[in-house]
Amino acid sequence: MLKACAICGKPSVARYAPFCSLRCADADLGRWFGEVYRVPDTTADPDAMKGSDDEDDNLTG
Numbered sequence: 001m002l003k004a005c006a007i008c009g010k011p012s013v014a015r016y017a018p019f020c021s022l023r024c025a026d027a028d029l030g031r032w033f034g035e036v037y038r039v040p041d042t043t044a045d046p047d048a049m050k051g052s053d054d055e056d057d058n059l060t061g
């Protein structure tokens with residue numbers, strides 16, 4: 001199953017995956033050059049969210 005288009009959210013097509021059309025694929029490319037590309041946060045995962053950040057505290061010095 002394909003994921004939703006990263007640009008507009010429509011169902012992506014295999015030809016332009018992970019986008020729904022060349023337009024969106026092109027728009028995404030423009031972002032790379034235009035501005036800082038934001039990594040789309042993976043779908044809110046209940047499991048991923050409950051990651052223990054307590055251990056990370058030790059890293060800071």
Ligand SMILES: [Zn+2]
Binds near residue numbers: 005008009010021
């Ligand atoms: Zn799209």
